[in-house]
Amino acid sequence: MQLSKLELLAPARNKEIGIAAIDCGADSLYIAGPAFGAREAAGNSMHDIERLAAYGQKYGAKVFMVINTILYDKEIKEAERLARQAYEAGCAALIIQDLGLLKAEMPPVPLFASTQTNIRTVEQAKMLEDLGFSRLILARELSLEQIREIRANTSVELESFIHGALCVSYSGQCYMSERLTGRSANRGACAQACRSKYDLTDSKGKLLVRDKTLLSLKDLNLGEYIPQLAEAGISSFKIEGRLKNISYIKNVVRHYRSLLDSFIASDSRYTAASYGKLYGGFTPRPESTFNRGYTNLFINGRRGEWNSGDAAKSIGEFVGTVKSSVIDKRGGKTNIRYAAVMRVENGDGICFIGKGGEILGSRANVTEPGLIIINDKIELEQGVKIYRNFNHNFEKEMEKNMPKRVLGVTLDLMYDGEDITLEAVCEDGTSASVLANGPFDEAKNPEAAERSLRTQLEKSTDIYLFKVNSLGGGELPFMPISAINDLRRRVAAELDIIRENPHETKSLKLASAAEHAERSVMSGVVPEKLRGIFNGKKITYLGNVSNKLSEQLYLDLGAESADKAFEIDPPIEAELMRCKYCIKFELGMCPKEGYSKPVAEPLFLVNGQRKFRLAFDCKNCEMVIFG
Structure with missing residues (x-):
């Protein structure tokens, strides 16, 4: 199989x-x-x-x-x-x-x-x-x-x-950054408008939500x-x-x-x-x-609480709640006593969510059980949650204690009474062999000689972890430990040479190219079965047609015409985002979930002087943002 x-x-x-x-x-x-x-x-x-x-x-x-x-x-x-x-x-x-x-x-x-x-x-x-x-x-x-x-x-x-x-929008279908800043998400320059704060108002101007990251997932x-x-x-x-x-x-x-x-x-x-397995680290x-x-988003076919709330930026792991805080006005420090869930250590980055939803951050300068001293003046009320967004000790651990990725290699040693041949097969299928010319001294203790061979051959060398499969050819000779180690290192070097052989690499590349050629439309010719699939349809800016080649492709596929990409010719008003995420659901206002109170629609997202109309495609369970 x-x-x-x-x-x-x-x-x-x-x-x-x-x-x-x-x-x-x-x-x-x-x-x-x-x-x-x-x-x-x-x-x-x-x-x-x-x-x-x-x-x-x-x-x-x-x-x-x-x-x-x-x-x-x-x-x-x-x-x-x-x-x-x-x-x-x-x-x-x-x-x-x-x-x-x-x-x-x-x-x-x-x-x-x-x-x-x-x-x-x-x-x-x-x-x-x-x-x-x-x-x-x-x-x-x-x-x-x-x-x-x-x-x-x-x-x-x-x-x-x-x-x-x-991203809150379906990928490739977001034009909000381009509309707001001239920085196109489809050109790699997204301004992350979805992480900004917005007010939510109804059609009568009533404020429903003030200054929240309503689009941040x-x-x-x-x-x-x-x-x-x-x-x-x-x-x-x-x-x-x-x-x-x-x-x-x-x-x-x-x-x-x-x-x-x-x-x-x-x-x-x-x-x-x-190939390769990780050890340690x-x-x-x-x-x-x-x-x-x-969040697991929609993977199970059900909606959940997808909004990141106040955490459009990372707040990290919860470590405890403030019991009291005192600002040392002379030294400019704040002493924070807290009920700890996890111990905060010197050098850790910590943060708190302020009254207005803003994230306040600082560095733990001195710590004791139940006490954090920071070099900033931050007023904190009792009960405020403390988060750690930088774990100093863990960062050092990752830097100094990396796992080792090694390739498994099986070894078969053969002794013909004169010379020793060591054959190696790497888990990627590469094989190599080296020869050690005799004659060798007779082993006075054959069991000890075999044990020495196994012990030394099964050590790791560079990225290879060796495992002896067989030691064959009759009674094994005596080999000094230095000679066994040299044999192992030589076969490792031979594996390196074979695995890095440029001719092998080229052959693999050519084979990949040949396989790809069977499927490819590199010739620019659209397969016959695809011609006409758009059946005279007009491709709007949502097709992201920004050059003559993509335009011709759509025409070959049967489109009547193809509008230019939003970045080239933006409509006066356009669908800027289409999302599986829905603000009405997040706020408990979804009619499918039993919400029946009247809502003065359309709803609007407001950011400064910019206003974006919301529409709700309840049949497809999608939210659309226009602007």
Whole structure:
């Protein structure tokens, strides 16, 4: 039976963070090149990406480069150039948003459809598969039932986010940042308008909610749903966070590696997508790293409390409540006595939620049981909750106590009475052998000689953990410990040479390209069965058509016409967001949940002088924001 590979896919802001993610168990990475990434502050040189791909190769860990923004006509050639460089650097795939690239001159590398392509329906998924995508990155808002339906109607790989920040709008369909600031989310420059504070008013101007982060969602955490997601057809489990720091990535990746390994160990149908096991190192604590509180969103097909409340920024883990606080006016310090749930240590970052919902933060300068002294003047009432958003000791632990990722290697030693041959087979299938020329002295104590061979051969060398499978060939000779260690190190070096052989790498790349060519629409020719699927429909700005290639693709698919992208020709009033999240549900005003009091609609979100109309598509259980 062929095992299904399950991939833990981690974000990498840069090469150093990518290496840390691999060291903590990531099977694959996604990273931006110099341009066209959906996080414009997370670009990298192609040289760094090549070095990262080479590092990942040691463990069979892949690197995917993102070109996941919409592109203007003048940028297509540059995108083609970066795509070719990514292929030559050893990237295993490209993650793209702009469908115009399907008609561009791209290298023979698999293309993954970004979550920015808004994959929420079977129809969208089937179209993208037929266009040649090798993997679909599904919308975060899907339920297990919806994922199963897409799996039943497609054959490509399916990827799902399992952890990290949530956009309130369907990905690729948010234009609020562009409207407010001229910074486009579809161009990697989102201003995060969903994390801002708003008033909520009704059609008569009555204030319903004042100055709250009404659009800010908690962070996603689907750790407990890994078995169900795998059963539903997900093969890649993605962590969000290409702007996150190295400690966040270490902690979260190590946590999900442990969860995935536990599941794989319990179900013989699955295996990891890369090689190597982790030994030792820090114990992950996802609650101690950046989060706005956690939600499983719509994965079980039910709504919950998705809003992050006052925590549009991370407040961290709850550690206790204030019993009293005294400000030392001479020294500018505040002495806080608290009822502790967890002990706060010197150097920890702590925060409190103020009366107006603002987050007040400080650093614990001196701590004793039940006492925190900070170097700031902050007035705190009794009962105020204290949170720790920076755990000083845990950060040091992650820095100094990293796990070691090693590859399992089996050894067979043969002695023919003259020479010794040591054969090694790595868990990735690579084999190597070395010869030790005799003659060797006869062992006066054969049992001790065999024990010495096993003990020394089964030590680790670099990234290899050796296990003796057999010691054959009759009575074993005596070998000095130094000679046995040299034999083990030589076979490790031989494995390195074979596994890093550029000819092998090239062959794998060519094989991947050949496989991809079977599915690809690289020629720019739309498959016959897709022609006319839009049946004369007009593609609005929601199609994100920002160049001639994407426009022609839609025309080839049967569209009558295609409007220009919002970033090029914004409508006077437009649908700025469509969301599974609903403010009326969050506020207990949902008619489906039994709320029957009259509401003067439409409702409005107000931020300063800007006013946004809300509409509620109750049939599809969606909220729409216009402006």
